[in-house]
Amino acid sequence: MDFAFGDEDEDFRAVAREWLEAHPWGEGGRAWERQLGADGWVGLGWEAEGYGNRRATLTQQVVWAEEYARVGAPGRVGHIGEKLLAPTLLAYGDEEQKNRFLPGIARGEELWCQGYSEPGAGSDLAGVRTRAERDGGVHRVTGQKIWTSLARDADWCFVLARTEAGSRRHHGLSFLLVPMDQPGRVEVRPIRQMTGTSEFNEVFFDGAEAVGVVGREGDGWRVAMGLLAVERGVSTLVQQIGFEAELARVLRLAVENGAVADPVLKGALVRQWAELRVMRWNALRTLGGPAGAGAPSVAKLLWGRWHQRLGELAMAVRGAAGVTGPGAWSPGAYELDDVQRAFLFSRADTIYGGSDEIQRDIIAERVLGLPRDAKGSS
Template sequence: MDFGFGPADEEFRTRAREWLGAHLVGPYTAAVGLGGPGSEHEGVAGRRAWERELGRGGWIGLGWESGEYGQQRASLTQQVVWAEEYARVRAPGRVGHIGENLLAPTLIAYGTQEQRDRFLPAVARGDELWCQGYSEPGAGSDLAALRTAAVRDGAGWRVTGQKIWTSLAQDADWCFVLARTEPGSKRHHGLSFLLVPMDQPGRVEVRPIRQMSGTSEFNEVFFDGAAATEVVGGEGNGWQVAMGLLALERGVSTLVQQIGFAAELDRVLAAFLAGPGADDPVLRDRLVRQWAELKTMRWNALRTLGGSGDEGAPSVAKLLWGGWHKRLGELAVAVRGAAGAVGPYDWSAERPYELDEEQRLFLFTRADTIYGGSDEIQRNIIAERVLGLPREPKEAAR
């Protein structure tokens, strides 16, 4: 596969760069650099206004099948170009990425035309934000163990249960929820993919989860008879839809994610060169290895998106970036020596001791090999579905 960009891509790059230069100004500059991994709680109001500015420019939904919802058309390589230019100017972290990159492609693949016409224009305008209701206490990596249930209520359903680790739930307008709609069903059977409005006082409650990094972008969400009128892919077909969405999550978005990783690596490298261990050959070797692995991940992602992947490609990608990002977090502290354990403080402040950006990176990346499907789960998928190895005994016994 040719990993370069053609003339049309470079023309698109110029257009994207000019638009960002002309529009990322005024009130939007306050949100520049905010909202990265581990900091999704920062500047939400400004980032939400920026989301609508992106919508007015037609920059939301570049990867959708058509431009019928007001967005621009862009090839796969042009989507990468846009992400590169977006990262280059440190544009605000996207608050609408779950709706754009997960919900919308899922509706295009599995939804009805009425559902696409109802929800996609609002996502493309930046007007409605989404969150994902998958994981539960006791049903994280083993998602099929979920217990959230939905019962029929006229033309819709009433959803009752708890979801956890729900990103941006405190700001979302809608949540797509995987729930058990067939009483007595087990594991992958009897599940449905429901669309639930979040503004249901007394029916939907969001509780932020304070993490060891000091931030609270993840939440618990409690549903107590919450109304849902839309099911995607048909009742009982939720597992198929949910797995299709996870494949999308580890597709184009993985490549875009790596652009942010590159910026983080640049920061760590700068800290290394300015720090006490700049002549340390072990640290130098670790940084070179991080750089080489990031290049390899990029080529692997492009190969996969170019149609050269297999059923295990999403799991391979998750294994690669999860471990890589965790090691980068460790390096972010290590290159600063003893000072990496001490952060800025202001004894006059309400919270005098705050973590700096690199310390938050270290703490946040502890979870990278767990959330979104743990490393153990990904290795099982590769072993069973790609290599054809026997299932684990506990799986065979079920």
């Protein structure tokens, strides 16, 4: 595959760069999402017209992500709706669902969260216990989801729930669309992490009403797996652009404090740089042609451990200051700088989004053809 960008891509880059430099984003959030949506920068990857988004090729989507990262624009609070739900609706949803939900996502007006993991069903997604029972023409959802990013800000949640009583594993599941504004029926509890922040949440559903099923009832496993393929595809490449910025900060720190003179640390820094290039080429190759069944799992295995090593390396470059830091152990306060926060948060990289152990099982069974273990059979 040719990894170079063409003239049209560079023209698109100039437009993206000019727009980003002309529009201050402040702290991001809903106002920034609406600004992006108003000018058509939401939904570049959608293979559809009429929702307010710009048309863009795959390479132009990469260009936009690169420029967005280059200027240090804020993390997107609308990315779950844009990058995960929208492609899923385009692939599996009906016209009514597309017309109802895609315009709001494209305008940056409606935010979504993902209701997959549960306390007893994280990486083993087929073990979900949240159930949904028919009540007239709607489903009533009851159960608990966990590690739900952006749940406190979300207007909607797409929920994987068991709609067939007595079903097991991946049978009898449905992909439901649930509004979050249902007092007494939907409760969100933030989870305080060791970083001191609360990006993740628990969500409790107590008879919450779902407004629709994506795909057929009982076909939720197929829809959910289709969504995960998107999550670990284009999103992985965009994520790597952020990794590059993080690595650049660690390199600058190593030069500034002299840590780069240590041959061991220098070798580790070079390894991180080289592995990031390999991840990028692998992602581009995957996006540029047919991907094998194990491609998403390979990508997850590559970036999860790489990012953990970067956090460890950043602390090693900092030396003793990485432990004490500015105010890290101040009485009555828990303050972390960017390096410390990245190190602590990266501890979860090999767990969330599908643990490394589960990814290796997928590769073993679906790529190498090895037999399933008893627990994974159905």
